[in-house]
Amino acid sequence: MNTSKMDRETKKLFVRQKFTSVTNRYDLLNTVLSLGIDHLWRIQTAKALSDIPPGPVLDLCAGTIPLSIVINRQIGRPVVALDFCLDMLIYGKERIKGARWEKEISFIQGDAEEIPAKERHFAGATIAFGLRNLADPQRGLFEMYRVLKPGGVLAILEFSRPQNPLFATPYFFYLEKILPIIGGIVSGDREAYEYLASSIKAFPPPQEVAKMMEKAGFNPISFRPMTFGIVHLYVGRRPA
Numbered sequence: 001m002n003t004s005k006m007d008r009e010t011k012k013l014f015v016r017q018k019f020t021s022v023t024n025r026y027d028l029l030n031t032v033l034s035l036g037i038d039h040l041w042r043i044q045t046a047k048a049l050s051d052i053p054p055g056p057v058l059d060l061c062a063g064t065i066p067l068s069i070v071i072n073r074q075i076g077r078p079v080v081a082l083d084f085c086l087d088m089l090i091y092g093k094e095r096i097k098g099a100r101w102e103k104e105i106s107f108i109q110g111d112a113e114e115i116p117a118k119e120r121h122f123a124g125a126t127i128a129f130g131l132r133n134l135a136d137p138q139r140g141l142f143e144m145y146r147v148l149k150p151g152g153v154l155a156i157l158e159f160s161r162p163q164n165p166l167f168a169t170p171y172f173f174y175l176e177k178i179l180p181i182i183g184g185i186v187s188g189d190r191e192a193y194e195y196l197a198s199s200i201k202a203f204p205p206p207q208e209v210a211k212m213m214e215k216a217g218f219n220p221i222s223f224r225p226m227t228f229g230i231v232h233l234y235v236g237r238r239p240a
């Protein structure tokens with residue numbers, strides 16, 4: 001499914017429907033399909049926020065809140081988890097019922113491109129596997145900058161295209177041919193996993209993502225590949 005020709009509202013509707021349909025199987029498939037490495041990526045993302053001003057952290061496109069939990073455990077900050085898919089948030093809320101950190105995570109159903117928060121409110125912001133899903137990622141980045149305090153840090157975890165052809169060829173075969181079959185059987189929505197492959201291919205390369213962060217005002221910005229370049233971690237600070 002190629003969403004690049006969709007208008008903004010159509011893409012939003014499509015993305016929200018796809019995540020609603022895979023909610024119950026989302027975490028399981030993530031762990032199985034990444035062999036558990038996704039948890040290590042999230043730990044690195046949370047650690048990128050170790051030097052931030054006092055205050056809460058905003059986890060955008062939080063889904064079933066796997067990163068929100070890791071942030072609270074790694075850096076001990078309260079987290080606001082925002083997503084526009086209510087089913088994903090409800091699943092996440094159920095998941096932490098009775099846990100020690102239950103009260104440390106609060107929930108907002110909202111749009112990451114129009115964040116319902118005051119300017120300069122958050123000490124840190126994160127978005128894991130979410131920027132690629134936004135209908136207008138640049139607009140989302142402007143919003144992330146707006147809600148961060150001066151000195152606050154944004155950490156973005158996102159899929160990218162591995163550069164080494166020896167790895168990239170079998171990886172894209174897996175992504176385009178095998179993953180939709182497994183994802184389709186387990187979640188019941190093969191199209192959601194076809195969309196995953198096509199959205200990874202359509203997403204801009206790391207240098208361009210960094211330029212978009214720069215355009216939003218972040219400075220300095222750094223980015224680094226993880227696991228053969230399957231994902232990149234981008235970190236940008238709102239100047240003090």
Ligand SMILES: C[S@@+](CC[C@H](N)C(=O)[O-])C[C@H]1O[C@@H](n2cnc3c(N)ncnc32)[C@H](O)[C@@H]1O
Pocket residue numbers: 012015016019060061062063064065066067082083084085088110111112113127128129130133134135
């Ligand atoms: C791939 S999931 C990522 C979930 C989680 N961050 C993780 O690490 O697994 C992407 C999430 O982005 C959400 N999303 C996509 N576009 C959004 C938008 N414009 N505003 C808020 N949430 C959005 C989807 O509903 C979905 O839950």
